Amino acid sequence: MTRPSSTNLAPASGAGATEPLVSLEDVVFSRNGRPILKGLTLTVPRGRVVAILGGSGTGKTTILNLIGGRLKPDSGRVLVDGVSVPDLRTRELYELRKRMALLFQSGALFTDLNVFENVAFPIREHTRLPEELLRTVVLMKLEAVGLRGARHLMPAELSGGMARRVALARAIALDPMMVMYDEPFTGLDPISMGVIVKLIRELNDALRITSIVVTHDVAEACEIADLIYLVAGGRIAASGTPEEIRASTSEEVRQFMAGLPDGPVSFHYPGGDYLEDLMRSGGA
Amino acid sequence: MNFFRYLGQWSIARVTTLGRAALFLYELLFASWRRPARLGPAVAKAFRLVVQQLYSVGVLTLLIILVSSLFVGMVLALQGYNTLVDFGAESSLGLLVALSLARELGPVVTALLFAGRAGSALTAEIGLMKATEQLAGMEMMAVNPMTRVIAPRFVAGLISLPLLAAMFTAVGILGGHFVGVVQLGVDEGVFWSQMQGGVDIYDDIGSGLLKGVVFGFVVSWIAVFEGYDSVPTSEGVAAATTRTVVLSSLAVLGLDFILTALTLGEI
Numbered sequence: 001m002t003r004p005s006s007t008n009l010a011p012a013s014g015a016g017a018t019e020p021l022v023s024l025e026d027v028v029f030s031r032n033g034r035p036i037l038k039g040l041t042l043t044v045p046r047g048r049v050v051a052i053l054g055g056s057g058t059g060k061t062t063i064l065n066l067i068g069g070r071l072k073p074d075s076g077r078v079l080v081d082g083v084s085v086p087d088l089r090t091r092e093l094y095e096l097r098k099r100m101a102l103l104f105q106s107g108a109l110f111t112d113l114n115v116f117e118n119v120a121f122p123i124r125e126h127t128r129l130p131e132e133l134l135r136t137v138v139l140m141k142l143e144a145v146g147l148r149g150a151r152h153l154m155p156a157e158l159s160g161g162m163a164r165r166v167a168l169a170r171a172i173a174l175d176p177m178m179v180m181y182d183e184p185f186t187g188l189d190p191i192s193m194g195v196i197v198k199l200i201r202e203l204n205d206a207l208r209i210t211s212i213v214v215t216h217d218v219a220e221a222c223e224i225a226d227l228i229y230l231v232a233g234g235r236i237a238a239s240g241t242p243e244e245i246r247a248s249t250s251e252e253v254r255q256f257m258a259g260l261p262d263g264p265v266s267f268h269y270p271g272g273d274y275l276e277d278l279m280r281s282g283g284a
Numbered sequence: 285m286n287f288f289r290y291l292g293q294w295s296i297a298r299v300t301t302l303g304r305a306a307l308f309l310y311e312l313l314f315a316s317w318r319r320p321a322r323l324g325p326a327v328a329k330a331f332r333l334v335v336q337q338l339y340s341v342g343v344l345t346l347l348i349i350l351v352s353s354l355f356v357g358m359v360l361a362l363q364g365y366n367t368l369v370d371f372g373a374e375s376s377l378g379l380l381v382a383l384s385l386a387r388e389l390g391p392v393v394t395a396l397l398f399a400g401r402a403g404s405a406l407t408a409e410i411g412l413m414k415a416t417e418q419l420a421g422m423e424m425m426a427v428n429p430m431t432r433v434i435a436p437r438f439v440a441g442l443i444s445l446p447l448l449a450a451m452f453t454a455v456g457i458l459g460g461h462f463v464g465v466v467q468l469g470v471d472e473g474v475f476w477s478q479m480q481g482g483v484d485i486y487d488d489i490g491s492g493l494l495k496g497v498v499f500g501f502v503v504s505w506i507a508v509f510e511g512y513d514s515v516p517t518s519e520g521v522a523a524a525t526t527r528t529v530v531l532s533s534l535a536v537l538g539l540d541f542i543l544t545a546l547t548l549g550e551i
Contacts, residue, residue, distance in 0.1 A: 068424055091318065097426040108421030122425045125432075128325065170425075 019082065021046045021178060021210045022067055027076035029062060036062050038234035039076070044178075044227075049204050049211040051221035053256065054231035060214040063231070064180045067212070068102050069093045081177065098126060101171035105183040107163040109155040109170070115142070116151040119170045126174060141169040145199060161192025168199060178210040179203070185217045197224055218257055222246065230256060232264075305509045311430060312438060312508075333436035334443075341402045341437065342444030346451070348401055349394055353385075353452040356393060357459025360384055364460075365468050374468075378475035379482040381460035382453075386483060386492045390453035391446075392540050395499035398445055399532035403507035406437050407528040410511025411521035419512075434508050441504025446496030453492065491547040498539060503532045 022044035029037040036059040044050045054060045065071040066078050072086045079085070080096060088096060109118050119138045123129060129137065142148040145165040155163060164184060171179050181200065185193050201224045204211045215221050221228060222242035230238040230245065230253055238245060238253045245253060255263030271277065320326035364380045410433065413419050419429040457479075464470045483489065507528050514524035 070420070070423065094426040094428070097424055100424075102421075102424040104417045104421055106417050108417040110418055111416070122427070125425070125427045174425075 020044055021081055022212070023077075023079045024063065024066065025077040025079075027066065027073045027078060029059070029066065029071065029073050031062075036234060037066075037073070040231070040235055042229050042236055042239070044210060044212055046210050047204075047208060048226040049201060049213065049224050051213045051215060051225035051228045052231060053215060053218065053221055053228055055216060055256065058231045059234060060216075060231055061182055064102060064182055064212065064214055067180065068097065068100065098174055099176050100178045100180065101174075101176045102180045103164070103167050103171050103182060103184060105186060107155075107160075107167040109158075109163055109167055111155050113155075114151070115147065115153050115155070115158070115166050118155070118166060119173055122170065122173045137173070141173055142166075144172070144203065145169045146195070159192070161188050161195060164188070164192075164196060165199065168196075168203070172203060172207065172209075175207065176209060178212065181211065181213045181215075183215055184213060185215055185220050193220065200224055218259070232256070301513075304513060305505070308509050308512065309505060312434060312505075317431065330436070333432070334439050337436045337440035338444060341406065341440040342448065345398060345401045345444065345448060348397055349448045349452050350455050352393065352397060353390075353455040354459040356389055356452075357381060357385065357456030357461075358463045360389070360456070361460035361463035361468070365464060365470070374464075374470050375474040376478055376482075377460070377464045377470050378457075378477075378479040381464070382457055382479045382483050383488060385453040385456040385460075386488050388492075388540070388544070390456065391449040391492050391495035391499055392536060394449040394452045394496070395445060395503055395536040396533055398441075398448060398499075399503050399507070399529050399536070402441065402444070403503050403528045403532050404525045406441070406504070406507040407511040407514070407525045408521060410434070410437070410508060411514035411516070411524050414512065414514060415516035415518070415521060434512060438504045438508050441507065442497070442500045445500030445503065446493055449492065449496035449499075487547070491543070494547070495540065495543050498543060499536050502535050502539060506532045506535065 020043040024040055024042050027037050027040045028035070040059075040063070042052075042063075052060050052063060062071065066073055067080060067085065069085045069088060077084060080100070083092075083096065085093070085096070110121065113121065116138055119141050120134055123134055123137060139148055139151070142151055145168050147162060147165055147169065150158070150162065150166075155166070158166065168179075184196050184200065188196065197220050200211055200213060203209065213221065213225065222245070225242060228238075228240065228242055228245045229236050232252050238248055238250055240248075246257065248254065248257075252264045254260070261267050360381050361377060364377050364384075365374055368374045368377055368380065410419075413429075413433065419433065422429045422432060461475065465472045465475050510524040510528045510531075511521075514520045
């Protein structure tokens with residue numbers, strides 16, 4: 001289907017020797033005048049599972065959108081497989097996107113197509129495979145996520161975990177070099193969560209792809225990631241292997257990893273003096 | 285002072301939206317089209333997508349159009365007869381019904397019904413696709429939603445509306461015939477021959493067709509733009525759907541006046 005990129009086949013064990021697949025350098029991004037990323041730098045080595053951890057609203061999803069070219073940084077560089085994403089023309093960007101996949105939190109399945117057609121969609125759009133072969137490819141992808149038997153179901157008939165697995169099958173339909181996961185563990189029961197955790201790791205190793213997982217689930221991230229970045233205040237607060245992050249003495253890291261309600265990230269949203277606020281008359 | 289500030293903000297917001305709508309149209313008509321690597325399969329696929337949409341936009345709107353047109357034609361004949369009979373001019377009933385329908389009521393009422401039935405559905409569908417990240421997902425799969433989702437719906441609306449308007453006029457005339465000839469006893473030969481003699485293919489049928497095409501363009505544009513531009517929440521999609529119906533109706537009535545003035549050349 002897609003041509004195999006030679007770099008895609010670089011052994012995961014020697015990833016340190018090759019150039020990183022994704023690198024963000026000093027990226028600044030603001031939305032409606034509100035700064036979200038303030039000079040963020042991170043690299044994603046090939047063939048690894050990288051987790052980007054951080055609280056809600058810290059700009060984790062923004063990072064994925066910058067890598068996918070859906071947003072442009074105010075300044076700084078975003079490189080994917082050696083090319084600068086913000087400088088790409090639309091056609092080039094679309095070519096790059098054929099080699100990367102983004103798994104949305106909602107799954108973003110097409111509600112008017114059944115499971116089979118959802119997975120077949122990118123293949124039908126980008127290749128001219130004969131129907132027989134297309135069926136084989138789709139069934140293989142569905143088998144990989146354990147949903148071959150569910151191919152006739154409509155998205156509305158799927159549970160949250162199943163919808164995400166179908167979306168995952170669709171994401172790997174064109175054999176991408178990289179899959180990005182936006183909050184893949186949110187809102188799942190423990191079994192579905194376990195399935196997704198297993199799938200991310202297994203697909204990464206079996207297909208020799210690179211995975212970027214954006215999440216706030218500490219335990220799951222530590223379980224599957226080779227490398228963890230902790231985002232706070234629009235920058236990388238800490239990075240390292242799960243063991244290094246767990247052993248960190250930084251207050252910011254410890255607050256997040258232990259889930260403490262108060263610490264460097266304040267419990268209270270900034271809002272002036274409490275007593276003064278109570279005494280003031282008038283509306284909200 | 286607050287009033288002027290509000291007015292200024294309101295005006296700027298409207299002009300900004302208008303600008304976005306114009307850019308959207310530009311992208312829809314020109315920018316999103318690239319020469320495909322193989323023309324044959326691309327054309328076949330585009331054709332298939334448009335036909336699918338023709339069904340949901342056009343065919344599913346047919347029933348409401350046909351039923352409405354029958355009643356409009358019948359009421360027109362009833363009212364027309366009551367006025368004409370006072371002057372002994374009931375023989376002109378066929379002409380009156382045909383001209384009113386072909387020039388005005390056919391395209392205008394069809395466009396209003398179309399905005400309510402198909403336009404609102406288009407906006408809601410596209411808005412919900414946006415809210416559930418289906419459009420973003422498509423973009424990330426390197427598929428341009430503009431050519432895959434928006435364009436087929438726009439083209440289907442553009443083709444459907446003039447055809448529906450023509451059917452509205454035809455069925456309306458049959459309704460007028462039923463009331464005028466069958467019920468009220470106007471001579472059948474006079475009914476048809478007056479119509480045949482008085483309706484001009486260019487001035488009357490042509491101007492009606494032109495209105496159908498223009499309304500089809502405008503209503504489809506508003507419907508797909510409002511969906512694409514909607515705030516991706518349940519509230520936002522609801523507001524966008526309402527705006528589609530309101531703006532389309534206003535645009536149709538306003539443009540109808542302009543087109544009538546231009547085609548009659550009296551102003």
